[in-house]
Amino acid sequence: MAFKYSIDSRPPAGQLLLYSLQWFVLAVAVVVTSLFIAVGSPAERVLYAQKVFALMGVATIIQALWGHRMPIVVGPASVLLVGIITTLASQGEAVNTNKIYTAVLIGGVAITLLATGRILEHLQRIFTPRIVIVIMMLIAVTLSPTIKNLIFPAGDEARHSFGLWFAIAGVPLMALASFKLKGVVKSLVIPIALMVGCVIYYAIYGGYGERFAQFTASEGPLLLPALEFDGSIIAAFMLCYVALLINDVGSVQSLGGMLQTTDTDKRCRRGVGLTGLLNIVAGGLGVIGPVNYSMSPGVIASSQCASRYAVVPAGVGLIICAFIPSLIAALSAIPDTVIGVILLYLMGTQIAAGLHMVTTSHSVESFDEGMIIGLPVMVALLFGVIPMDVIPAILRPIIGNGFVMGVLTVILLEHVIMRKR
Secondary structure, X not given: OOOOEOOOOOOOHHHXXXXXXXXXXXXXXXXXXXXXXXXXXXXXXXXXXXXXHHHHHHHHHHHHHOOOOOOOOEEEOHHHHHHHHHHXXXXXXXXXXXXXXXXXXHHHXXXXXHHHOOHHHHHHOOOOHHHHHHHHXXXXXXXXXXXXXXXXXXXXXXXXXXXXXXXXXXXXXXXXXXXXXXXXXXXXXXXXXXXXXHHHHHHHHOOHHXXXXXOOOOOOOOOOOOOOOOHHHHHHHHHHHHHHHHHHHHHHHHHHHHHOOOOHHHHHHHHHHHHHHHHHHHHHXXXXXXXXXXXXXXXXXXXXEOOHHHHHHHHHHHHHHHOOHHHHHHHHOOOHHHHHHHHHHHHHHHHHXXXXXXXXXXXXXXXXXXXXXXXXXXXXXXXXXXXXXXXXXXXHHHHOOHHHHHHHHHHHHHHHHOOOO
8 A cells, every 4th residue: 555655654744744633532532431440539530630731741652753653643551441340340438549550560560571571573474464353443443332332322312313323424524524635635634524503502502611520620540659569460450461462563564554654663672661651650650551553544545655664643632632631621521422523534435445455455256265354353243242241350351351352362263273385
């Protein structure tokens, strides 16, 4: 796939900012949708949001410049949300977040040590072109329940009709705009869709000012007050970090395959090492840890800009937001429905990028090779909606994660069941 700007290209300043705008929109979307796990008073939740925005902004910049050096957005690890949510639910009223974020810090230490050893080097050899293609598709497939819940939020049935018609009209219009527009203006499709969606939504339902009430002030400790060790919580989070490692390696490997980088393994080692260090920092701050998001191929495919420098201003924007609570409030006021429809469009472009890679890499030339791609996608669909109560609590971060189960299935098919000797 040819791009207007390659991975190390530096677009002119004006174009760079326009390309960065879509990365900023995506980064805000993934950050905002993770803030619901913040506990405490309204002021403490504001501080939590500020710390998450700052950490993700810093992580995005240092990964692009010194880590994996790829155009990948960094956001809160959704797989850690599983561990945090289940822990909060099990503790009920007696919520002890010190134990949770101590486990996050220890998980970061484990990932960092893993990146410095030989195990990661052997792990990276697993990722053949077919597995990379499947990972690109799995991200879109396993996000479908989240997208559905964003477009049709539970408990707000009165606004489901807006989600329905906005999706029906918005996705084809974004596709048409992407097809017709050329050059840098292609990158404006997502920001314009977001603004138009917000205007229409609040013109119909109102209530925009209500979102600012909880973002008036912030208070609380900057760092985790104390480390508290709980063996069961740490064990549960270690499983979460297995899934995070698969996600992180898969993100870098899939984008490396798409961009045809020659040093993908080296980039992956640096990127995973930094992810570990950043999770240590996250645990010390008492917030959710970051991960490299696999949505990036869709954004690159739609904008035709693969420059890693395009994500740097987006990271700077997140840091600026961290110091302006009212700006966080404005960004948090973006309706879930609008975010969901934009993600629906982006995941469609991601699948398109995966299918394009199928043809360019000649990865499917027989029925059996097609099975290696098709079956993991179906497995991911199943385990993405499987009832959690049938899974032992300690295994939920693995078995209850459609993405992880899909990746494990494609590895099993590619290297064991249908391996060509």
